[in-house]
Amino acid sequence: MFVGHAFLAFGLATILARRFGSEAGPSIISGRIPLRYAVAVGLAAALFASLPDIDVVHAAFQVVSLPDGSTAFDHFWAATSDRHRTTTHSLLVAVVASLGFALWAVRRWMGWLALSGIVLFAAVADGPVGGTVMVLFATFGVVVATVADEVGLSPREIFGASLLGLVVHPFTDLLTGEPPAFFAPLDIVPIANRVEPFVDPTSNLLLAFGTELAVIWFGLVVAVAALGIDPRRHVHVGAVLGVVYAPMAFVLNGASVDNAVPFVATILPVGLTGVISRDRPWTITGGLTFVLTGLAAITLALFAFAVAYVALA
Known part of the structure; x- marks a missing residue:
């Protein structure tokens, strides 16, 4: 998916926030729950759901040294396939990162301590490049958490929005490309191949594109x-x-x-x-x-x- 992660996370988080949210949540509509509070939670979840794909940035730096006979487009995707959908897409990282983002809203040093852990894991597992990618992941996540904190979301709500967004993302990647490394940096592979229910390749493309459209519709209709x-x-x-x-x-x-x-x-x-x-x-x-x-x-x-x-x- 390209943007479906964000729309799906937004829709789910907004519905959950309106259904189970605290009446203490910020609202510009009335003293009851709701509108701004639910949409704020949804937007936070959408931004967190987009974070894992930040791992493609390392490929952009490799395009400057193109091998003979290849285009920038070809080299970008070849480089991306080496590290895309690895540590940043891990469910283990999702839990620790979500905890770190929530703790950031409580005590800055507590948040950095938790986030430093996933940066260290990534550096050990994937080397300096993996560590650098995780630094970007953590940094942009902190930005989202800070904005969410400023608009009035509690650490618990930031944790929930982050966890939902980061967990949704890898599952929505199963119809396109290689399956994510769900438990990175551990070498556990629960799903080894892309989900392709049809023998005909064009039918699988239509399914993947149709799924993307469906979750975009879902997010927009909820909004x-x-x-x-x-x-x-x-x-x-x-x-x-x-x-x-x-x-x-x-x-x-x-x-x-x-x-x-x-x-x-x-x-x-x-x-x-x-x-x-x-x-x-x-x-x-x-x-x-x-x-x-x-x-x-x-x-x-x-x-x-x-x-x-x-x-x-």
Whole structure:
């Protein structure tokens, strides 16, 4: 997934916060729970859920020394595959890091002590590069924890948001690429291969992309519902134009999770259909209509592509 981690974590955390949150939580709506408090917890969880992918940054530094015959794009992904989805995606690290972020909101030195532990583990397991990546992981996590603390979230809520976000992330990676190292730095491999329920590679790509769209929808619907907005009123009928993407099923031969760039690069622009919405996109209402209409168009494009692909087969 690319952004699905964050949307899924946001949706789950917001729902849990509204259902089980303390009435002492910060609110700009009323003295009862809720809106700002739940959304703040959700946003914190979304940011924490994005943290594990910070491990791709080490590859960017390696692009400066390209081997003969390779492009920056090829070298970046080759370098990324060496360390991506390892220590930063570990469930063990998720627990210790979440504790560290929560302790940071209580006593700064306690937080740094806990976070220093995961940096040391990463350095021992993966060398200086692994340790450096974990320093970035811890640093940006501390930034999120600090902001969450400033807006009024308690250490317990920061711990919960962090743990949910960091635990959700590796499981949502199972449909794309290599499975994460769930128990790094321990050499325990509970899932050795990518989840591919279909024999046909294109069907697995459609499943992975459809799952990404589903969790994005989930996060957005939870967000607008928390604001008291009916999302159906912000999907323009013009979204049906997404079905014109169907003929691409006859053009994109061999599309798969490992060869997803042509598919993704051609289906995402369908989202620009959102510009046909009546509202001006520079208003909040217009922006929401643009986003939901565009997402609906992409969803219909995926459905139309799948139907055409099945018919072609």
